Amino acid sequence: MKEQSQSAGLFGRLKQGLAKTRTRFTDGLADLVFGEKTVDIDTLDDLEALLLTADVGVEATEQIIIDLHDRLGRSELGNGGAVYQALHDKMTAMLVACEGPLQLPADTAQTPAVILMVGVNGAGKTTTIGKLASRFLKDKKSVLLAAGDTFRAAASEQLQAWGKRNGVPVISQQPGADPAAVIFDALQSAGSRHTDLVLADTSGRLHTQGGLMDELSKINRVIGKFDDSAPHETLLVLDAGNGQNALSQARSFSDAVNVTGLVLTKLDGTAKGGIVFAIAAELGIPIKFIGVGEGIDDLRPFVAAEYVEALLSKAD
Numbered sequence: 559m560k561e562q563s564q565s566a567g568l569f570g571r572l573k574q575g576l577a578k579t580r581t582r583f584t585d586g587l588a589d590l591v592f593g594e595k596t597v598d599i600d601t602l603d604d605l606e607a608l609l610l611t612a613d614v615g616v617e618a619t620e621q622i623i624i625d626l627h628d629r630l631g632r633s634e635l636g637n638g639g640a641v642y643q644a645l646h647d648k649m650t651a652m653l654v655a656c657e658g659p660l661q662l663p664a665d666t667a668q669t670p671a672v673i674l675m676v677g678v679n680g681a682g683k684t685t686t687i688g689k690l691a692s693r694f695l696k697d698k699k700s701v702l703l704a705a706g707d708t709f710r711a712a713a714s715e716q717l718q719a720w721g722k723r724n725g726v727p728v729i730s731q732q733p734g735a736d737p738a739a740v741i742f743d744a745l746q747s748a749g750s751r752h753t754d755l756v757l758a759d760t761s762g763r764l765h766t767q768g769g770l771m772d773e774l775s776k777i778n779r780v781i782g783k784f785d786d787s788a789p790h791e792t793l794l795v796l797d798a799g800n801g802q803n804a805l806s807q808a809r810s811f812s813d814a815v816n817v818t819g820l821v822l823t824k825l826d827g828t829a830k831g832g833i834v835f836a837i838a839a840e841l842g843i844p845i846k847f848i849g850v851g852e853g854i855d856d857l858r859p860f861v862a863a864e865y866v867e868a869l870l871s872k873a874d
């Protein structure tokens with residue numbers, strides 16, 4: 559029972575986190591789907607416009623509308639309720655393709671599992687590391703943080719604060735140190751302590767800054783020298799509020815490093831939560847986690863059915 563109410567509470571938080579997107583979406587949807595007596599092509603045109611304003615993106619919107627169009631042709635969409643259900647099913651199917659748990663080595667007795675965080679300035683990399691550390695600790699894993707953002711003194715202080723809060727060690731050097739060297743140091747330190755996991759922070763960089771993108775490739779190579787199977791995950795942190803621009807960030811970062819997954823943050827602060835569908839339709843990179851707040855527990859694994867449910871369910 560306790561577990562059930564706990565998961566209801568977590569779902570409530572997700573729903574609350576997605577409130578801005580849901581309001582934009584479901585208000586329009588309610589008028590559209592439940593206001594009309596019969597469903598016709600005009601309904602689908604209006605739905606198309608609605609999806610586009612919620613940042614679902616051209617490609618994903620097209621996929622959804624084509625699906626509904628086909629169903630309309632087969633007379634499966636007689637009423638608003640049927641449209642709603644068809645939309646729900648199609649959206650879930652699209653997002654299922656984007657689900658993906660972390661792929662980490664099971665055996666970390668000799669060398670640690672390594673997760674490298676990358677992304678533009680302010681996307682939420684450092685905060686996500688703090689939240690992730692807490693999740694791993696709950697799973698009884700030992701964690702070490704690597705302060706690979708050596709650009710500003712404040713960056714390493716911010717990571718130190720998360721380390722302290724979680725009670726985990728942070729390896730850092732003075733500002734201006736070579737980030738690859740700091741991370742290598744952290745890996746060696748984790749190796750000798752038999753730590754399960756290293757979470758490596760990096761400084762924010764614009765995907766258009768060639769030199770800084772090269773630096774990421776170097777960090778990647780240096781990690782590979784420590785363990786040629788590492789980094790086991792390279793997570794690109796994207797601010798959902800960036801909307802469609804997040805897609806071009808993802809493409810550029812993927813050119814520099816092998817991005818194995820996405821973390822979509824700040825869904826609580828934006829009405830652009832439809833961006834997950836654009837990611838699903840256009841990128842094919844799994845969304846590993848979503849951030850729905852600044853708190854330590856506000857990071858959730860991405861679950862397609864839950865996301866669609868939270869997005870389409872009516873307000874309480």
Ligand SMILES: Nc1nc2c(ncn2[C@@H]2O[C@H](COP(=O)(O)OP(=O)(O)OP(=O)(O)O)[C@@H](O)[C@H]2O)c(=O)[nH]1
Nearest residue numbers: 679680681682683684685762823824849850851852
């Ligand atoms: N509301 C909300 N705020 C978030 C979330 N994730 C991160 N933030 C906030 O976003 C701001 C930037 O987060 P950081 O973790 O410092 O971002 P960063 O990518 O490390 O930034 P740089 O190191 O400057 O590149 C902080 O104020 C965080 O608290 C989220 O899911 N929701």
Ligand SMILES: [Mg+2]
Nearest residue numbers: 683684707713
């Ligand atoms: Mg940071």
